[in-house]
Amino acid sequence: MEQNRQLCSQLVGKQEEDTFSILIASDCHLGYKEKDPIRGHDSLVTFEEVFEIAKEHEVDFVLLGGDLFHENKPSRATLHGCIEILRKYCLGDKPCQVEFLSDQSVNFWSSSFPVINYEDPNYNISTPVFTIHGNHDDPSGSKNLSAIDLLSSSGLVNYFGKTSSVDEISISPLLMQKGKSKLAVYGLGSVRDERLHRLFASEKITMLKPKMDTDNWFNIMVVHQNRVKHGEKNYIPEEFLSDFLDLVIWGHEHESLITPEWNPKTNFFVCQPGSTVATSLTEGEAKRKHVAILKVFNKTFKVEEIPLNTVRPFYIDELCLQETGISCDERHEQEIVSYVKKKIESMISKAEAEHSGSTRQPTEPLIRLKVDYSGGYIPFNSLRFGQQFVGRVANPKDIVHFYKKRTRREITDDEEMESIENAELPISILERTVKIENIITELLANDSSYQMKFLSEKAIGDAVRIFVDKEENDIIEELVHHSLKKMQNLLKKNQGSTDLQLDQQVEIYKETVFGNEDMRKAIEGAQIKRRHRGDYDDEKDFSDSDEDIVKPSTSANPENNGRGNRSRDRARGQTRGHRNSRTPSRGRGRGTAITSSGCVFTRKPATATASSTLKSKKSEVINLVDEDDSDDPFEIDRSKRSRKA
């Protein structure tokens, strides 16, 4: 493989018509700190630089690793700024040389316009963008839409890797061809790590491989998950991913480790672009930011790393007060302040000396000094301290971060996770976090009037998290509604019982059927269920019925009856184990799927495809084995099980 890369570097250039040229970037976090008068424009400035690079290198397309937006609900200004940049750089006359081969109605199943933007005759696209969602811009709300869906329905990006079920995930690649080279891009938008970890461990992740020319595809996978271990299940080990992959583009992690790293266990490379803007003041974010130009020729590839020049300079350093020789006596506070000040001045000088000189690179750097105050030192007021650096430093309010070194001991996974997460938080935030948690716990523990008869504490916690993170104002109401309905159904079945019996039943029910797991799924699946009725057959009362309501039919193709019906059908095929029906109902919706022009596979009458493999595992495997010599273009690669499992 290493050899291949060498080979590629010789070939690329001579065989341009056979070589994919792809700009790789990730975690642009548009809108990050947009209200900060100093840093407000940083994310959009660098986003534009990314597209300037794409244009300059005349790439075939741009591939993004998620978290295009920082907020789940980006502000109008941020969304508008993003649209402006995309319209400016992605539209144009240059024809895209990449032939798109896979079934677009499968790749873009959730869209009303399941067509790749550069093949839509109504748009002139010179630089197509492909992106998955990250954890910051994941789908939410009543229609399970991401902010990226707005860009996608406007024809500005191609949004892939959206999953349709919370219980099983089948990943059907984007298949492309340029000259003789063939590229398969597997996308998986951000899924909560714990859930994805569980799905991998229980072999509920399916990777579909093209049967035709199976071994000649260059296989890329784009993911947006924790790569660094945060507790036992709070990350995705690289070994979970299929070893037929050639290259994994790993989003979410902000440190730029863009030089592909070879993983000898899995036989693939991992390229971690890192973010294009620092969203936390940590070591990883202080490293130089990059995008990459990825060239793929047959089964070989080459990565050209391109440093970004508009990123705000960021310097981070550490200081241990005990090592300064200054006494921890509070009378020496001024001495400590002076010492710290001197240290920061030297960091600022370094920033000035190393500034690129480019007018587009901000001059006020981010400065972070981590001060270990263990040994009896008293932290001074870092907010007031920072005021002297206003106008010289971009983050005067949080230059100094006080922390205490942990003493080394065996720590459990939970603690480890907490320690990693908390390590980045300043004292004040930690205190606040604890307070909010305390409030909830105390309320529930001490005051009987607040005790929850129906809801589990965990479920409420999850709902509150979604409420805060995604600004989904209805989620708590929905949860309560769902819980009450379930409980009401239970009680109806048990009419005539005594109060005591009922109480016991409620408790048992709460513990078992209606436990944390059920509630978690109810929350996770809420959006999907609202669209795909029938996911939970016994829970049809979960959402307000809207099936009788006249809805606008907004599909691209009037004959095609739109996304609504097709995706609903598909979702019906994804119920947990097909409680009500195990009859395999294959190829539903396929006949009406919009096929791409020039698509090799979809011209064949495909009867079993990606959508059919989305059904319950049992029937899916049988179907595919049965018809191995059929026209089904895909083979299945069951993702590896956790070695620990």
Added chain:
Amino acid sequence: MEQNRQLCSQLVGKQEEDTFSILIASDCHLGYKEKDPIRGHDSLVTFEEVFEIAKEHEVDFVLLGGDLFHENKPSRATLHGCIEILRKYCLGDKPCQVEFLSDQSVNFWSSSFPVINYEDPNYNISTPVFTIHGNHDDPSGSKNLSAIDLLSSSGLVNYFGKTSSVDEISISPLLMQKGKSKLAVYGLGSVRDERLHRLFASEKITMLKPKMDTDNWFNIMVVHQNRVKHGEKNYIPEEFLSDFLDLVIWGHEHESLITPEWNPKTNFFVCQPGSTVATSLTEGEAKRKHVAILKVFNKTFKVEEIPLNTVRPFYIDELCLQETGISCDERHEQEIVSYVKKKIESMISKAEAEHSGSTRQPTEPLIRLKVDYSGGYIPFNSLRFGQQFVGRVANPKDIVHFYKKRTRREITDDEEMESIENAELPISILERTVKIENIITELLANDSSYQMKFLSEKAIGDAVRIFVDKEENDIIEELVHHSLKKMQNLLKKNQGSTDLQLDQQVEIYKETVFGNEDMRKAIEGAQIKRRHRGDYDDEKDFSDSDEDIVKPSTSANPENNGRGNRSRDRARGQTRGHRNSRTPSRGRGRGTAITSSGCVFTRKPATATASSTLKSKKSEVINLVDEDDSDDPFEIDRSKRSRKA
């Protein structure tokens, strides 16, 4: 004129290549009651019907009168639904036969892509949409963006009629030609009625007329204001509008009065499309909803009214309890309830009988019975009463509306306004409104610790209104920041005064320089000022300085340096009376303006144009008189002064 319409009806059809065909609609209020499980889809369903009609009639373009969205910040689902319909119906191969003649960089001055979408080579537009904003979707936030700007920057609509100043408005028409017919469309997005009334009265509204062929244009104006009088200044009298107009499209008023009404005083017709969805349960909204196909041939026009078939049926009626003969004694409550129920049943029956039978028209009607309970009757619980109609009526919660007839007496204008506004509100809301007002007033009056030293009550009131209506979370903070800065500057100038003297100064200052008017302007102009620095020369400290910050340049044309600079220049030309500089600086930005292909006017070197006339009245008039024989394509028509003024 009436004769002309007759003439037109004979001509249209024979001269199709010379006849504009325009779909007129207004107040689509997308997203209205989107969370209502019954009515949630109504607005989008009818919006789609509007575009089906446009497509069926193969109109040249769609012209909307504002309030495309119901919420200033439409939900993602609503925005997405709107995008889907626009993409489905407006994109396509049919070439638009209308030649666009005016300077697009003037018409669409606020856009980074000041080009009409069907002339952008990167989009294939078959049915262009032109829209102004209404009061529901007006620009807001730090970049003064409307939700419509998202559609405009995505190439889906052409958004015009955005004003750049709060003190003067100059309206430069969209000029179009189809065959021999010439059309000028003047757009004015919603402005607060009181302010617009004042601007008209003080002759601060300028209408620019094309000099070439001045009398051969068919002149349409699109406005979104109160047409019905709500108090002396809380509406725009038709007489305010220029009499060279041929047809006014009047948005905002929801009653469909789409048949053009001749106004003999002004010599123009007024066409009031009305809303496409009922957003209040009033008589006007209960009338049949329409769109119109407007045909324009030379100076003649014809309107074909097209009833909308997907609108939810809505029946409204009145009942006076005194006329029922039932005693007002509370023991007869059940009798009254039965009487009311019978009445509503008959309304439902009527709705059933009159249903169009179309599957796309909802079957559950809106029902409103206004019950006059004067004469000592006690209103029953209308919420509980409505429960029996769940599943049969779309609005079970507010079917019955209790009110008392006003006794006739002389009422002042203020009272009149209040009575008209309150007439539609149910009791509970009125009570709540009063309560909130009381809280503020009581706080300020009774508790000295809440007394405002710097801020006027009115200014706070306005800020709170914007905070609530537009969800502009920063507006109050901005107001306070602005006030404090001004006060600090005052105090700095007066160092050495005694406390008493200072107190007096503060009071005087608050009353005069810093009075309500100033504060109102500060609030109204906040968004504009944040973009166009220098509007208020003595208030540069109002917003955070962002001039030194590296910003993304996102203009369509790299040589053109984008909207940011041009609009900033123009805004500088719009300061109130040019306090610091009266030098006329004409034609700025004109040389770099993007001109439309086939544009007659812009091919001439235009030195004084719409942008130059936007300057203070004095210099503007002189310039234009001086150069009346120049290439300036526009004549000025100063809008008529209020007859009462």
